[in-house]
Amino acid sequence: MATKAGGLIKGLSVTFKELTKTVVKGPATVQYPHVKETPPIRARGVIALKEENCTVCMLCARSCPDWCIYIEGHKEKAPPRRAGGKPRTVSKLDRFDIDYALCMYCGICVEVCPFDALFWSPEYEYSEPRIADLLHDKERLGEWMETVPEAPALEAGAEAKKK
Ligand code: SF4
Numbered sequence: 001m002a003t004k005a006g007g008l009i010k011g012l013s014v015t016f017k018e019l020t021k022t023v024v025k026g027p028a029t030v031q032y033p034h035v036k037e038t039p040p041i042r043a044r045g046v047i048a049l050k051e052e053n054c055t056v057c058m059l060c061a062r063s064c065p066d067w068c069i070y071i072e073g074h075k076e077k078a079p080p081r082r083a084g085g086k087p088r089t090v091s092k093l094d095r096f097d098i099d100y101a102l103c104m105y106c107g108i109c110v111e112v113c114p115f116d117a118l119f120w121s122p123e124y125e126y127s128e129p130r131i132a133d134l135l136h137d138k139e140r141l142g143e144w145m146e147t148v149p150e151a152p153a154l155e156a157g158a159e160a161k162k163k
């Protein structure tokens with residue numbers, strides 16, 4: 001009984017504290033779209049694709065828990081890297097779509113990409129009247145790259161990634 005009463009008092013004190021905060025500072029919400037907040041720099045707004053880094057390895061699509069990444073590619077012959085070397089076969093991206101009607105913003109795709117081809121942008125204004133229009137193709141995902149914030153400076157003692 002004593003525990004129940006203690007819990008109730010604790011709960012009410014939190015309610016009272018939050019109520020006081022709202023009265024003093026005003027509501028925590030804003031009247032969107034008339035008022036817009038600036039999201040934190042590392043907010044998960046939308047995923048951007050750096051197409052030239054993508055090797056069509058499919059790791060992101062296979063790791064996505066919602067199966068909302070659609071990738072298609074083809075192989076092409078490429079000249080050898082060095083004179084006298086063997087001709088190479090490289091993968092070219094034909095299709096890279098993300099369906100934001102299904103995406104749950106878990107970030108697994110961004111984390112698993114071994115080639116730094118996917119990045120988070122804090123942009124969040126891309127709602128659509130038609131749900132089908134939430135499928136962003138590689139051109140649209142590429143345009144989001146402009147909104148990706150600069151990487152933060154390395155911590156003291158950290159080494160830059162070798163290219
Ligand atoms: S953020 Fe998660 S759900 Fe969305 S595309 Fe990436 S892996 Fe899939």
Ligand code: SF4
Pocket residue numbers: 053054055056057058059060061071112113114115116117118
């Ligand atoms: S994991 Fe990266 S490199 Fe591989 S297909 Fe996805 S975006 Fe492209």
